[in-house]
Amino acid sequence: MRLVFAGTPEVAVPALDALLGSDRHEVVAVVTRPDAPAGRGRRLVASPVAERAEEAGVEVLKPAHPRDEDFQARLRQLAPDCCPVVAYGALLPASALSVPRHGWVNLHFSLLPAWRGAAPVQHAVLAGDEVTGASTFQIEEGLDSGPVYGVVTEEVRPRDTSGDLLTRLAFAGAGLLAATMDGIDDGSLKAVPQPDEGVTLAPKLTVEDARVDWATPALRVDRVVRGCSPNPGAWTLFRGERLKLRSVTPDPEHGPLAPGELSAGKNSVHCGTGSHPVRLEWVQPQGKKPMRAADWARGVRIGSGDVLGG
CATH class of the missing domain: 3.10.25.10 (Formyl transferase, C-terminal domain)
Structure with missing residues:
Protein backbone atom coordinates (compact mmCIF):
# COMPACT_ATOMS: atom_id res chain seq x y z
CA MET A 1 0.00 0.00 0.00
CA ARG A 2 0.93 3.63 -0.46
CA LEU A 3 1.23 5.12 3.02
CA VAL A 4 1.39 8.67 4.37
CA PHE A 5 2.69 8.41 7.93
CA ALA A 6 1.70 11.00 10.56
CA GLY A 7 3.71 11.44 13.75
CA THR A 8 5.85 13.91 15.64
CA PRO A 9 7.86 12.87 18.75
CA GLU A 10 10.67 10.36 19.25
CA VAL A 11 8.19 7.71 20.38
CA ALA A 12 6.77 7.62 16.82
CA VAL A 13 10.12 6.93 15.14
CA PRO A 14 10.20 3.12 15.73
CA ALA A 15 6.85 2.77 13.95
CA LEU A 16 8.07 4.89 11.04
CA ASP A 17 11.21 2.76 10.82
CA ALA A 18 9.10 -0.42 10.78
CA LEU A 19 7.05 0.87 7.86
CA LEU A 20 10.07 2.19 5.98
CA GLY A 21 11.59 -1.29 6.29
CA SER A 22 8.50 -3.10 5.02
CA ASP A 23 8.70 -4.72 1.58
CA ARG A 24 4.90 -4.62 1.26
CA HIS A 25 4.33 -0.90 1.67
CA GLU A 26 5.74 2.40 0.43
CA VAL A 27 5.88 5.45 2.70
CA VAL A 28 5.37 8.22 0.13
CA ALA A 29 5.28 11.11 2.63
CA VAL A 30 5.32 11.99 6.31
CA VAL A 31 3.06 14.49 8.08
CA THR A 32 4.40 16.07 11.25
CA ARG A 33 3.98 19.16 13.40
CA PRO A 34 5.77 22.36 12.34
CA ASP A 35 9.29 23.06 13.61
CA ALA A 36 9.20 24.22 17.24
CA PRO A 37 11.58 26.35 19.36
CA ALA A 38 13.89 24.31 21.59
CA GLY A 39 16.94 24.77 23.81
CA ARG A 40 18.26 27.88 25.47
CA GLY A 41 18.49 29.75 22.18
CA ARG A 42 14.90 28.80 21.32
CA ARG A 43 15.87 28.12 17.73
CA LEU A 44 13.41 26.25 15.53
CA VAL A 45 14.02 22.50 15.48
CA ALA A 46 12.39 19.85 13.30
CA SER A 47 10.52 17.03 15.00
CA PRO A 48 12.24 13.64 15.45
CA VAL A 49 9.87 12.15 12.85
CA ALA A 50 10.74 14.91 10.35
CA GLU A 51 14.46 14.32 10.88
CA ARG A 52 14.10 10.57 10.35
CA ALA A 53 11.99 11.05 7.21
CA GLU A 54 14.50 13.49 5.75
CA GLU A 55 17.30 10.98 6.39
CA ALA A 56 15.27 8.39 4.46
CA GLY A 57 14.59 10.79 1.59
CA VAL A 58 10.84 10.90 2.22
CA GLU A 59 8.78 14.02 1.55
CA VAL A 60 7.86 15.86 4.77
CA LEU A 61 4.65 17.88 5.17
CA LYS A 62 4.37 20.30 8.09
CA PRO A 63 0.94 21.92 7.96
CA ALA A 64 0.06 24.42 10.67
CA HIS A 65 -3.15 22.41 10.92
CA PRO A 66 -4.34 19.39 8.91
CA ARG A 67 -7.43 21.32 7.83
CA ASP A 68 -5.19 23.63 5.71
CA GLU A 69 -6.34 23.53 2.10
CA ASP A 70 -2.83 23.31 0.62
CA PHE A 71 -2.02 20.31 2.80
CA GLN A 72 -5.23 18.51 1.90
CA ALA A 73 -4.67 19.20 -1.79
CA ARG A 74 -1.18 17.64 -1.55
CA LEU A 75 -2.60 14.69 0.38
CA ARG A 76 -5.08 14.03 -2.41
CA GLN A 77 -2.26 14.23 -4.97
CA LEU A 78 -0.27 11.64 -3.02
CA ALA A 79 -3.31 9.31 -3.14
CA PRO A 80 -2.43 7.19 -0.10
CA ASP A 81 -4.20 3.90 0.49
CA CYS A 82 -3.88 4.36 4.25
CA CYS A 83 -2.45 6.88 6.72
CA PRO A 84 -0.90 5.28 9.84
CA VAL A 85 -0.64 7.66 12.80
CA VAL A 86 1.50 7.66 15.96
CA ALA A 87 1.37 10.66 18.34
CA TYR A 88 0.85 13.21 15.59
CA GLY A 89 -0.48 15.87 17.95
CA ALA A 90 -3.35 17.48 16.03
CA LEU A 91 -7.01 16.63 15.47
CA LEU A 92 -7.82 15.39 11.98
CA PRO A 93 -10.89 16.91 10.27
CA ALA A 94 -13.39 14.79 8.38
CA SER A 95 -12.16 16.24 5.09
CA ALA A 96 -8.72 14.76 5.71
CA LEU A 97 -9.99 11.49 7.18
CA SER A 98 -11.87 10.74 3.97
CA VAL A 99 -8.86 10.99 1.63
CA PRO A 100 -7.20 7.54 1.98
CA ARG A 101 -9.43 4.63 0.93
CA HIS A 102 -8.55 2.70 4.11
CA GLY A 103 -8.71 5.79 6.31
CA TRP A 104 -6.30 6.78 9.07
CA VAL A 105 -5.15 4.09 11.51
CA ASN A 106 -3.81 5.17 14.89
CA LEU A 107 -1.35 3.37 17.17
CA HIS A 108 -2.50 4.26 20.68
CA PHE A 109 -0.56 3.28 23.78
CA SER A 110 -3.30 1.61 25.83
CA LEU A 111 -5.66 -1.35 25.66
CA LEU A 112 -8.72 0.46 24.37
CA PRO A 113 -11.28 1.42 25.54
CA ALA A 114 -9.10 2.05 28.61
CA TRP A 115 -7.21 5.34 28.77
CA ARG A 116 -8.52 7.25 25.79
CA GLY A 117 -6.71 10.57 25.47
CA ALA A 118 -3.33 12.26 25.30
CA ALA A 119 -1.55 10.60 28.25
CA PRO A 120 -2.49 6.90 28.41
CA VAL A 121 0.86 5.64 29.67
CA GLN A 122 1.11 8.22 32.45
CA HIS A 123 -2.40 7.40 33.65
CA ALA A 124 -1.72 3.65 33.58
CA VAL A 125 1.24 4.17 35.93
CA LEU A 126 -0.69 6.59 38.15
CA ALA A 127 -3.55 4.10 38.45
CA GLY A 128 -1.24 1.24 39.35
CA ASP A 129 -2.22 -0.88 36.34
CA GLU A 130 -0.33 -4.17 36.23
CA VAL A 131 -0.85 -4.69 32.49
CA THR A 132 -1.25 -2.19 29.66
CA GLY A 133 -0.44 -2.29 25.97
CA ALA A 134 -1.01 -0.71 22.59
CA SER A 135 -3.93 -0.76 20.16
CA THR A 136 -4.36 0.03 16.49
CA PHE A 137 -7.73 1.49 15.59
CA GLN A 138 -9.58 3.29 12.81
CA ILE A 139 -9.67 7.01 13.51
CA GLU A 140 -13.09 8.62 13.56
CA GLU A 141 -14.18 11.99 14.86
CA GLY A 142 -14.66 10.78 18.46
CA LEU A 143 -11.82 10.67 21.00
CA ASP A 144 -9.95 7.38 20.40
CA SER A 145 -13.32 5.68 19.98
CA GLY A 146 -12.91 3.96 16.61
CA PRO A 147 -13.00 0.21 15.97
CA VAL A 148 -9.86 -1.72 16.93
CA TYR A 149 -7.71 -3.77 14.54
CA GLY A 150 -5.29 -5.33 17.01
CA VAL A 151 -3.61 -5.11 20.39
CA VAL A 152 -0.33 -6.03 22.05
CA THR A 153 0.03 -6.30 25.82
CA GLU A 154 2.88 -5.16 28.06
CA GLU A 155 3.51 -5.75 31.76
CA VAL A 156 3.87 -2.65 33.92
CA ARG A 157 6.93 -3.35 36.04
CA PRO A 158 6.97 -2.26 39.71
CA ARG A 159 9.60 0.46 39.19
CA ASP A 160 8.57 1.59 35.70
CA THR A 161 8.42 5.29 34.98
CA SER A 162 6.15 6.47 32.20
CA GLY A 163 9.25 6.99 30.10
CA ASP A 164 10.42 3.39 30.63
CA LEU A 165 7.04 1.96 29.74
CA LEU A 166 6.47 4.21 26.74
CA THR A 167 9.84 3.23 25.26
CA ARG A 168 8.93 -0.46 25.38
CA LEU A 169 5.47 0.21 23.97
CA ALA A 170 6.92 2.25 21.12
CA PHE A 171 8.88 -0.75 19.85
CA ALA A 172 6.17 -3.34 20.53
CA GLY A 173 3.60 -1.04 18.93
CA ALA A 174 5.76 -0.55 15.85
CA GLY A 175 5.46 -4.23 15.04
CA LEU A 176 1.72 -4.12 15.72
CA LEU A 177 1.23 -1.18 13.36
CA ALA A 178 3.21 -2.85 10.57
CA ALA A 179 1.19 -6.06 11.02
CA THR A 180 -2.03 -4.02 10.95
CA MET A 181 -1.03 -2.47 7.63
CA ASP A 182 -0.33 -5.97 6.27
CA GLY A 183 -3.73 -7.24 7.43
CA ILE A 184 -5.59 -4.28 5.96
CA ASP A 185 -3.72 -4.72 2.67
CA ASP A 186 -4.55 -8.40 2.21
CA GLY A 187 -8.05 -8.15 3.68
CA SER A 188 -7.37 -10.56 6.55
CA LEU A 189 -7.95 -7.97 9.29
CA LYS A 190 -11.25 -6.34 10.19
CA ALA A 191 -11.73 -3.65 12.82
CA VAL A 192 -13.94 -4.57 15.80
CA PRO A 193 -16.05 -1.90 17.57
CA GLN A 194 -14.89 -1.01 21.08
CA PRO A 195 -17.13 -2.15 23.96
CA ASP A 196 -19.18 0.44 25.78
CA GLU A 197 -17.91 -0.81 29.15
CA GLY A 198 -14.45 -0.07 30.53
CA VAL A 199 -13.97 3.39 29.05
CA THR A 200 -11.50 5.52 31.00
CA LEU A 201 -10.03 8.88 30.04
CA ALA A 202 -6.39 9.97 30.05
CA PRO A 203 -6.18 13.75 29.62
CA LYS A 204 -2.82 15.46 29.34
CA LEU A 205 -1.20 15.93 32.75
CA THR A 206 -0.76 19.49 33.96
CA VAL A 207 2.03 20.86 36.13
CA GLU A 208 -0.43 20.97 39.01
CA ASP A 209 -1.25 17.29 38.49
CA ALA A 210 2.45 16.58 39.06
CA ARG A 211 2.60 18.33 42.44
CA VAL A 212 3.13 15.77 45.20
CA ASP A 213 0.61 15.75 48.04
CA TRP A 214 2.53 14.41 51.04
CA ALA A 215 -0.71 13.68 52.91
CA THR A 216 -1.43 10.85 50.47
CA PRO A 217 -0.03 7.34 51.10
Whole structure:
Protein backbone atom coordinates (compact mmCIF):
# COMPACT_ATOMS: atom_id res chain seq x y z
CA MET A 1 0.00 0.00 0.00
CA ARG A 2 0.93 3.63 -0.46
CA LEU A 3 1.23 5.12 3.02
CA VAL A 4 1.39 8.67 4.37
CA PHE A 5 2.69 8.41 7.93
CA ALA A 6 1.70 11.00 10.56
CA GLY A 7 3.71 11.44 13.75
CA THR A 8 5.85 13.91 15.64
CA PRO A 9 7.86 12.87 18.75
CA GLU A 10 10.67 10.36 19.25
CA VAL A 11 8.19 7.71 20.38
CA ALA A 12 6.77 7.62 16.82
CA VAL A 13 10.12 6.93 15.14
CA PRO A 14 10.20 3.12 15.73
CA ALA A 15 6.85 2.77 13.95
CA LEU A 16 8.07 4.89 11.04
CA ASP A 17 11.21 2.76 10.82
CA ALA A 18 9.10 -0.42 10.78
CA LEU A 19 7.05 0.87 7.86
CA LEU A 20 10.07 2.19 5.98
CA GLY A 21 11.59 -1.29 6.29
CA SER A 22 8.50 -3.10 5.02
CA ASP A 23 8.70 -4.72 1.58
CA ARG A 24 4.90 -4.62 1.26
CA HIS A 25 4.33 -0.90 1.67
CA GLU A 26 5.74 2.40 0.43
CA VAL A 27 5.88 5.45 2.70
CA VAL A 28 5.37 8.22 0.13
CA ALA A 29 5.28 11.11 2.63
CA VAL A 30 5.32 11.99 6.31
CA VAL A 31 3.06 14.49 8.08
CA THR A 32 4.40 16.07 11.25
CA ARG A 33 3.98 19.16 13.40
CA PRO A 34 5.77 22.36 12.34
CA ASP A 35 9.29 23.06 13.61
CA ALA A 36 9.20 24.22 17.24
CA PRO A 37 11.58 26.35 19.36
CA ALA A 38 13.89 24.31 21.59
CA GLY A 39 16.94 24.77 23.81
CA ARG A 40 18.26 27.88 25.47
CA GLY A 41 18.49 29.75 22.18
CA ARG A 42 14.90 28.80 21.32
CA ARG A 43 15.87 28.12 17.73
CA LEU A 44 13.41 26.25 15.53
CA VAL A 45 14.02 22.50 15.48
CA ALA A 46 12.39 19.85 13.30
CA SER A 47 10.52 17.03 15.00
CA PRO A 48 12.24 13.64 15.45
CA VAL A 49 9.87 12.15 12.85
CA ALA A 50 10.74 14.91 10.35
CA GLU A 51 14.46 14.32 10.88
CA ARG A 52 14.10 10.57 10.35
CA ALA A 53 11.99 11.05 7.21
CA GLU A 54 14.50 13.49 5.75
CA GLU A 55 17.30 10.98 6.39
CA ALA A 56 15.27 8.39 4.46
CA GLY A 57 14.59 10.79 1.59
CA VAL A 58 10.84 10.90 2.22
CA GLU A 59 8.78 14.02 1.55
CA VAL A 60 7.86 15.86 4.77
CA LEU A 61 4.65 17.88 5.17
CA LYS A 62 4.37 20.30 8.09
CA PRO A 63 0.94 21.92 7.96
CA ALA A 64 0.06 24.42 10.67
CA HIS A 65 -3.15 22.41 10.92
CA PRO A 66 -4.34 19.39 8.91
CA ARG A 67 -7.43 21.32 7.83
CA ASP A 68 -5.19 23.63 5.71
CA GLU A 69 -6.34 23.53 2.10
CA ASP A 70 -2.83 23.31 0.62
CA PHE A 71 -2.02 20.31 2.80
CA GLN A 72 -5.23 18.51 1.90
CA ALA A 73 -4.67 19.20 -1.79
CA ARG A 74 -1.18 17.64 -1.55
CA LEU A 75 -2.60 14.69 0.38
CA ARG A 76 -5.08 14.03 -2.41
CA GLN A 77 -2.26 14.23 -4.97
CA LEU A 78 -0.27 11.64 -3.02
CA ALA A 79 -3.31 9.31 -3.14
CA PRO A 80 -2.43 7.19 -0.10
CA ASP A 81 -4.20 3.90 0.49
CA CYS A 82 -3.88 4.36 4.25
CA CYS A 83 -2.45 6.88 6.72
CA PRO A 84 -0.90 5.28 9.84
CA VAL A 85 -0.64 7.66 12.80
CA VAL A 86 1.50 7.66 15.96
CA ALA A 87 1.37 10.66 18.34
CA TYR A 88 0.85 13.21 15.59
CA GLY A 89 -0.48 15.87 17.95
CA ALA A 90 -3.35 17.48 16.03
CA LEU A 91 -7.01 16.63 15.47
CA LEU A 92 -7.82 15.39 11.98
CA PRO A 93 -10.89 16.91 10.27
CA ALA A 94 -13.39 14.79 8.38
CA SER A 95 -12.16 16.24 5.09
CA ALA A 96 -8.72 14.76 5.71
CA LEU A 97 -9.99 11.49 7.18
CA SER A 98 -11.87 10.74 3.97
CA VAL A 99 -8.86 10.99 1.63
CA PRO A 100 -7.20 7.54 1.98
CA ARG A 101 -9.43 4.63 0.93
CA HIS A 102 -8.55 2.70 4.11
CA GLY A 103 -8.71 5.79 6.31
CA TRP A 104 -6.30 6.78 9.07
CA VAL A 105 -5.15 4.09 11.51
CA ASN A 106 -3.81 5.17 14.89
CA LEU A 107 -1.35 3.37 17.17
CA HIS A 108 -2.50 4.26 20.68
CA PHE A 109 -0.56 3.28 23.78
CA SER A 110 -3.30 1.61 25.83
CA LEU A 111 -5.66 -1.35 25.66
CA LEU A 112 -8.72 0.46 24.37
CA PRO A 113 -11.28 1.42 25.54
CA ALA A 114 -9.10 2.05 28.61
CA TRP A 115 -7.21 5.34 28.77
CA ARG A 116 -8.52 7.25 25.79
CA GLY A 117 -6.71 10.57 25.47
CA ALA A 118 -3.33 12.26 25.30
CA ALA A 119 -1.55 10.60 28.25
CA PRO A 120 -2.49 6.90 28.41
CA VAL A 121 0.86 5.64 29.67
CA GLN A 122 1.11 8.22 32.45
CA HIS A 123 -2.40 7.40 33.65
CA ALA A 124 -1.72 3.65 33.58
CA VAL A 125 1.24 4.17 35.93
CA LEU A 126 -0.69 6.59 38.15
CA ALA A 127 -3.55 4.10 38.45
CA GLY A 128 -1.24 1.24 39.35
CA ASP A 129 -2.22 -0.88 36.34
CA GLU A 130 -0.33 -4.17 36.23
CA VAL A 131 -0.85 -4.69 32.49
CA THR A 132 -1.25 -2.19 29.66
CA GLY A 133 -0.44 -2.29 25.97
CA ALA A 134 -1.01 -0.71 22.59
CA SER A 135 -3.93 -0.76 20.16
CA THR A 136 -4.36 0.03 16.49
CA PHE A 137 -7.73 1.49 15.59
CA GLN A 138 -9.58 3.29 12.81
CA ILE A 139 -9.67 7.01 13.51
CA GLU A 140 -13.09 8.62 13.56
CA GLU A 141 -14.18 11.99 14.86
CA GLY A 142 -14.66 10.78 18.46
CA LEU A 143 -11.82 10.67 21.00
CA ASP A 144 -9.95 7.38 20.40
CA SER A 145 -13.32 5.68 19.98
CA GLY A 146 -12.91 3.96 16.61
CA PRO A 147 -13.00 0.21 15.97
CA VAL A 148 -9.86 -1.72 16.93
CA TYR A 149 -7.71 -3.77 14.54
CA GLY A 150 -5.29 -5.33 17.01
CA VAL A 151 -3.61 -5.11 20.39
CA VAL A 152 -0.33 -6.03 22.05
CA THR A 153 0.03 -6.30 25.82
CA GLU A 154 2.88 -5.16 28.06
CA GLU A 155 3.51 -5.75 31.76
CA VAL A 156 3.87 -2.65 33.92
CA ARG A 157 6.93 -3.35 36.04
CA PRO A 158 6.97 -2.26 39.71
CA ARG A 159 9.60 0.46 39.19
CA ASP A 160 8.57 1.59 35.70
CA THR A 161 8.42 5.29 34.98
CA SER A 162 6.15 6.47 32.20
CA GLY A 163 9.25 6.99 30.10
CA ASP A 164 10.42 3.39 30.63
CA LEU A 165 7.04 1.96 29.74
CA LEU A 166 6.47 4.21 26.74
CA THR A 167 9.84 3.23 25.26
CA ARG A 168 8.93 -0.46 25.38
CA LEU A 169 5.47 0.21 23.97
CA ALA A 170 6.92 2.25 21.12
CA PHE A 171 8.88 -0.75 19.85
CA ALA A 172 6.17 -3.34 20.53
CA GLY A 173 3.60 -1.04 18.93
CA ALA A 174 5.76 -0.55 15.85
CA GLY A 175 5.46 -4.23 15.04
CA LEU A 176 1.72 -4.12 15.72
CA LEU A 177 1.23 -1.18 13.36
CA ALA A 178 3.21 -2.85 10.57
CA ALA A 179 1.19 -6.06 11.02
CA THR A 180 -2.03 -4.02 10.95
CA MET A 181 -1.03 -2.47 7.63
CA ASP A 182 -0.33 -5.97 6.27
CA GLY A 183 -3.73 -7.24 7.43
CA ILE A 184 -5.59 -4.28 5.96
CA ASP A 185 -3.72 -4.72 2.67
CA ASP A 186 -4.55 -8.40 2.21
CA GLY A 187 -8.05 -8.15 3.68
CA SER A 188 -7.37 -10.56 6.55
CA LEU A 189 -7.95 -7.97 9.29
CA LYS A 190 -11.25 -6.34 10.19
CA ALA A 191 -11.73 -3.65 12.82
CA VAL A 192 -13.94 -4.57 15.80
CA PRO A 193 -16.05 -1.90 17.57
CA GLN A 194 -14.89 -1.01 21.08
CA PRO A 195 -17.13 -2.15 23.96
CA ASP A 196 -19.18 0.44 25.78
CA GLU A 197 -17.91 -0.81 29.15
CA GLY A 198 -14.45 -0.07 30.53
CA VAL A 199 -13.97 3.39 29.05
CA THR A 200 -11.50 5.52 31.00
CA LEU A 201 -10.03 8.88 30.04
CA ALA A 202 -6.39 9.97 30.05
CA PRO A 203 -6.18 13.75 29.62
CA LYS A 204 -2.82 15.46 29.34
CA LEU A 205 -1.20 15.93 32.75
CA THR A 206 -0.76 19.49 33.96
CA VAL A 207 2.03 20.86 36.13
CA GLU A 208 -0.43 20.97 39.01
CA ASP A 209 -1.25 17.29 38.49
CA ALA A 210 2.45 16.58 39.06
CA ARG A 211 2.60 18.33 42.44
CA VAL A 212 3.13 15.77 45.20
CA ASP A 213 0.61 15.75 48.04
CA TRP A 214 2.53 14.41 51.04
CA ALA A 215 -0.71 13.68 52.91
CA THR A 216 -1.43 10.85 50.47
CA PRO A 217 -0.03 7.34 51.10
CA ALA A 218 3.53 6.43 50.10
CA LEU A 219 2.21 4.21 47.30
CA ARG A 220 0.43 7.19 45.74
CA VAL A 221 3.48 9.45 46.09
CA ASP A 222 5.61 6.82 44.36
CA ARG A 223 3.10 6.47 41.50
CA VAL A 224 2.94 10.23 40.97
CA VAL A 225 6.73 10.48 40.79
CA ARG A 226 7.02 7.54 38.37
CA GLY A 227 3.92 8.48 36.36
CA CYS A 228 5.10 12.04 35.83
CA SER A 229 8.63 11.01 34.80
CA PRO A 230 10.00 12.38 32.57
CA ASN A 231 7.11 14.77 31.84
CA PRO A 232 5.72 16.94 33.30
CA GLY A 233 8.01 16.00 36.22
CA ALA A 234 6.82 15.51 39.81
CA TRP A 235 7.63 18.38 42.14
CA THR A 236 7.18 19.87 45.58
CA LEU A 237 8.24 23.01 47.42
CA PHE A 238 11.27 23.34 49.69
CA ARG A 239 11.90 26.66 51.42
CA GLY A 240 9.57 28.32 48.92
CA GLU A 241 11.32 27.04 45.80
CA ARG A 242 10.32 24.24 43.48
CA LEU A 243 12.13 20.93 43.92
CA LYS A 244 11.67 18.24 41.28
CA LEU A 245 11.46 14.66 42.46
CA ARG A 246 13.15 12.32 40.03
CA SER A 247 12.91 9.08 42.03
CA VAL A 248 11.59 7.93 45.40
CA THR A 249 11.26 4.53 47.08
CA PRO A 250 8.60 3.64 49.68
CA ASP A 251 10.36 2.57 52.89
CA PRO A 252 7.96 1.02 55.43
CA GLU A 253 10.90 0.02 57.66
CA HIS A 254 11.79 3.64 58.42
CA GLY A 255 10.43 5.23 61.57
CA PRO A 256 7.28 7.34 61.36
CA LEU A 257 7.40 10.88 59.98
CA ALA A 258 4.61 13.43 59.60
CA PRO A 259 3.51 14.20 56.02
CA GLY A 260 6.23 16.35 54.43
CA GLU A 261 8.60 15.99 57.40
CA LEU A 262 12.23 15.43 56.38
CA SER A 263 14.80 13.18 58.00
CA ALA A 264 18.36 13.29 56.67
CA GLY A 265 21.00 10.70 57.52
CA LYS A 266 24.57 10.42 56.31
CA ASN A 267 23.63 8.66 53.06
CA SER A 268 19.86 8.91 52.87
CA VAL A 269 16.94 11.33 53.00
CA HIS A 270 13.39 10.35 53.95
CA CYS A 271 10.12 12.25 53.81
CA GLY A 272 6.87 11.47 55.59
CA THR A 273 3.63 10.71 53.75
CA GLY A 274 0.09 9.81 54.74
CA SER A 275 1.31 6.28 55.50
CA HIS A 276 4.98 5.30 55.85
CA PRO A 277 7.93 7.44 54.65
CA VAL A 278 9.57 7.38 51.24
CA ARG A 279 13.28 7.58 50.61
CA LEU A 280 14.25 10.36 48.22
CA GLU A 281 16.66 8.97 45.63
CA TRP A 282 17.19 11.73 43.02
CA VAL A 283 16.04 15.34 43.15
CA GLN A 284 16.53 18.44 41.02
CA PRO A 285 16.63 21.86 42.69
CA GLN A 286 15.37 24.82 40.71
CA GLY A 287 17.88 25.90 38.08
CA LYS A 288 20.23 22.97 38.73
CA LYS A 289 20.95 19.50 37.38
CA PRO A 290 19.55 16.31 38.94
CA MET A 291 21.54 15.08 41.93
CA ARG A 292 21.42 12.38 44.56
CA ALA A 293 19.11 13.36 47.38
CA ALA A 294 21.78 12.77 50.03
CA ASP A 295 24.11 15.22 48.26
CA TRP A 296 21.32 17.77 48.00
CA ALA A 297 20.49 17.40 51.70
CA ARG A 298 24.10 18.00 52.73
CA GLY A 299 24.27 21.09 50.55
CA VAL A 300 21.12 22.72 51.90
CA ARG A 301 21.79 21.60 55.50
CA ILE A 302 18.35 20.31 56.36
CA GLY A 303 17.20 21.42 59.80
CA SER A 304 14.68 19.95 62.20
CA GLY A 305 11.93 22.31 61.02
CA ASP A 306 12.40 21.76 57.29
CA VAL A 307 9.51 20.16 55.40
CA LEU A 308 8.55 19.43 51.83
CA GLY A 309 5.32 20.84 50.43
CA GLY A 310 5.43 24.41 51.69
